[in-house]
Amino acid sequence: MKKQIVRFTLNGTPREFAVAANDLLLNVIREQEKLTGTKYGCGIGECGACTVHVDGRPVLSCLKLAVEAEGCEVVTIEGLAQGRELDPLQRSFLDNNAVQCGYCTPGMIMIGRTLLDETPNPTEEEVRSHMRGQLCRCTGYASIAKAVMGAGEYETKAFRMPAE
Amino acid sequence: MYMNTNTRILAPEFDFARPASLAEAFALLRKHGRGARLLAGGTDLLVQMKMERLSPELVVSLAGVKELDGITMGDGLTIGAGTTIQSVSRSPAVGARFAALREACNAFSTVSIMYMGTLGGNICNASPAADTAPALLVHDASVIIASAGSERRVPLAEFFAGPGKTVLKPGEIVTEVRLPAPAAGTGSAFRKISRVVADISQVCAAVSLVRDGARITGCRIALGSVAPTPVRVARAEAALTGAEGTADAFAKAAEIVAEDIRPISDVRASESYRRHVARTIVRDALQTAWQRAGEGATK
């Protein structure tokens, strides 16, 4: 199938990809760019594992044509940390033991971040409502809810990852 | 051969276009006829395409058509068809005046889908379970349907033609949803029952009441997931119009709703369950709307 060039900013870097009209954003990110933090879970918008940010909003990348990303700012879980510094929500997930198998974690963190951007100190009800579309089969969610509610605490406490 | 569905990729091939204006979009639709499909949020179209219920030759993204986006407040409210559900739910113009619509938007399955999906997309899919449809029906909405060189206005009640079917003709685009200003003393509410919160409704209902003191002077009741299209229940509306707004009257109206709807049994719920809970949510919604109408009147 004929390919076309789509240009968008991926994790802060302007990029060009040759894609077909039916290529999904999820698969371009995972297969062309090898950024595999964004997961396929169900392909129909039921689990939230593929959540990325497009222009700051949460988007299910399994239901987004790559060509639609033209001119957009796309951020994946790999782009959330600033350099070697963890996003406060990532830090909060670790401290709250909100990670078990970890397969849902990137999607959880990406959607949680969009809530925190608007509401830095959300109530539990706000968290539950905002994250109702993200499935996790391991944790039972309490630790995840606490991690999102508590992320504000880490805004000023940076954690630097060890150098690569 | 449904077993070979592949939701990992979008198997069918198609062309993609992203017009920058309605005029360009109309030109594309004219050229490709029934082979073209409009893409708004994509949360329904792409699922349908993955399941191969739809296989368009051309997908026309409306993302670049800026005139479709936005909410303008005049006498009533005009909502561009491309406005996301999230924007509608947050709009102060929708706010308390159109409480049923706001509640319906907030009851959308998931937040990502609220950010991606559009109001126009939700009604054009014509799902019998579309959350916004009953709310728009009780707000007396109409849709503006445009095509190259012409425009028509269709009451929403006449817009749905069956599951997945509307009165849209090839080449037409829904551009706006218009809501008239509610009469003084109007209150509305939306309720939904689903297996889990992030799910399509088993039944959903919206009501609006116009309150004059202790009396109901106007009433609309609409439900989703109980018929091939979202429906209003005229007999229940008539029973309440002119009546006093009492718990008893609301219960009786809810009873009529349960009798008059024609739900089916499917994987989400049985016919009898739908009938049973329709009664409950209509009654609850009426009570809430009545209270809201009263609050409006005292302000």
Added chain:
Amino acid sequence: MLSTELKSVGDASWRKDGLSKVTGSEKYAPDVSVDRMWHGRVLRSPHAHARIVSVDTSAAEALGAVCLTYDDVPKMRYNERIVSTPPCLYRDRTVVADKARHVGEAVLAVAAPTEELAERALRAVRVEYAPLQVITTMEQALKDGADPIHDTVLLDGKDVPIRNNVAVQRTIDVGDVEKGFAEAELVFERTFRTSRIYHAQMEPKTVTCRPEIDGGITVWCSTQSIHNTRILLGQIYGLPLNKVNVVKVALGGAFGSSIQMNSVTPICVGLALKAGRPVKIASTREEDMHDHVRYPSQITLKLGVRKDGTLVAGEMRAEIDIGAHNIQAYPFLGGLGGFWASLYKLPNMKYSGRAIYSNKTPSCAMQGFGAPQAHFAVECLMDEIAHALGLDPVDYKLRHYVGLGGTFWGQGPASKCIIRSDGVPELLRTGAEKIGWDKRPKPGSQTGRMRRGIGMARGFHTSGVGHAKASGAEMIDYSGAIVKLNEDGTLDLIQSLMDHGGGTNHAIAKIVADEIGVPGHMVGISPCDTRTSLYDVTTHATRGVYAGGAAALKAAKSVKAQILHWAARVLDVLPESLVIEPDDNLGQGVVYCPNLAERRMTVGDVARYLHINSLGTISASESMRQVNCPPAYVSYFVEVEVDTETGQIHTRRAALGSDCGTVVNPALASGQLVGGLSKGQGYALIEDNHWDPVTGELASKGFWVDGKTPSMAEAPLADDIMTHFAHTYEPTGPFGAKGVGEAAKNPAIAAFANAVHNALGIRFYEVPITPEKVLAALAGQEAQQRDTSKGRARTAPAPVAE
């Protein structure tokens, strides 16, 4: 070692894989890609039961695809779950099927350069089916003259005929059940049903296989056991095991669904070998949902008691609709009976279990194996008996449970042990206090729309499948571990044991650190594969920490002895005079002689001394089987709120207790309990699967939208889920530890059913307790109350037959 001397065990450090998981850099099977890789797709039967008359792949091949049909695969019949020993292993399947036995059965597969092309090739394949009778119920299956789903299966090298579609039967007899029932003053009998729910693990089963130049293969796949996968692939494809390498990658949940080698794994290997290049098969969610479900159950339980509640006899009949393949119903049936036998003291018992084939998705282990099913029947019936006798269920259960000194059947009659640690009284008393057990309403006393109820259930899971017998075992159960000291004093732990996400590998690294006496961060968990690691049976039966941890502990002890040996030489003291302790300031383990304080060096110094002087590497490679299988006790108190108008049940609060011995990862162990509640709630109230009785199609068609999994919105508020741990020490476990994992879910559905009874005064004997069932039961209750008030004779509700 005293628990007060433990530094890493019990601490709250970040799990070692945490950083890679929160940054998206962790690699799971679906994230693997290798050079020159093609993509495979599996053609799955749209028929539930059909002969495959002909297959035409020419059009697919014309598109450039490589096709794998039944003619291409070895005809060897195998069982995909080689935990059982050969005499107990029922083999009924081949790589792709000779006949379709369920909708979604793999019939053939294709590989092509892109997934899109593979998809197109798949559609170009033509298969002609001759439909057979579709069997979707046990009644149909058992009927004389029903179409046989399998004519024969292979058992220990012999072809065994299958009659009336009965895959396997087991019976257990203890004491004299007839005499026991004759002594009973009251007899209670109920039939309980649980459903065939989907595992709903986040990672769909995925596999990549790369053929190597020497004729071998390298495989990356979703699995709970890389070694069992290797052995099976070696057997099926006739490859020596040193040419089959299965690589350990992170697992995105499994909950039992990858104890067996998943169906796509050998298919992918076949495709890769035929194509002569790497192939990846990534299951779609809809394929995954057609591939595995939990074992359902229909259990009739009869208990005979004296008027004071003493149990004198019991009889259980279990019938299990296993679906199209027997993924080891034999140990399932044994486990189910054994778990029943281990809940309450029962001098006379008779158990019979039967597993029956049907044309539905094959069922397999899911968190708890047969335990949730057994707990549902026993814990609900015990609750009912307590109510009938006017006893408090907590007191009643405490009086009769199998505890300290009793015999625990870890996994059926073949693995038993004496109970040496028992936190049950503490668990139940603490749970009762936290939930407010004494303030619960009287069943059926409420009248409003919203009714709250508190229910409790208790139970356990086994920790491993250990036992004392030297031969004749039914199941394989051993683990291996390699621990080595690096040249700077850090250590590598090499263990094939898979972590489902519960933090097992992290817990074991902590055990190694504490045994040797170094800070936790000094023990790294090595990536490994089957070539570089020792055998581990599989992460199942809640054996990770208890059995896998014990093997690593054994290796750590050896490494420690070697460190002491060399340090003693350098420091010129006797090895027996030295201790090793972690020094947080130095970030090192320090070896010193308490009697001669100046005689000290770090573990790093020891390592450097060995290195510079070419004295070799300190390492140990150990393998072991636990000879015990201690119960990991658990307690569940839940509060529900029932909306009597919509029938919806909301979980409001829970107090969950675990007796896992020494708690190695406190927050993660607590997380296991909370996760168990979420899955248990889904199992009890929401999740189900239906197959069309005519076509045998899965009603959800494999779309997750209709295989509902609870989200955060269905969970109680975070602070309303309370967890607590018993203060026990298991003498046979590493540092006193037992398991947690599966126990965290086992009593859940019983607790929910008991809570609903407390709220409504109605007993439910079938899960899920859906809103529709609640409304129907409430209508029945209302009709009965009307009849009663009109003075009509009550239709006997009596569960009690004297």
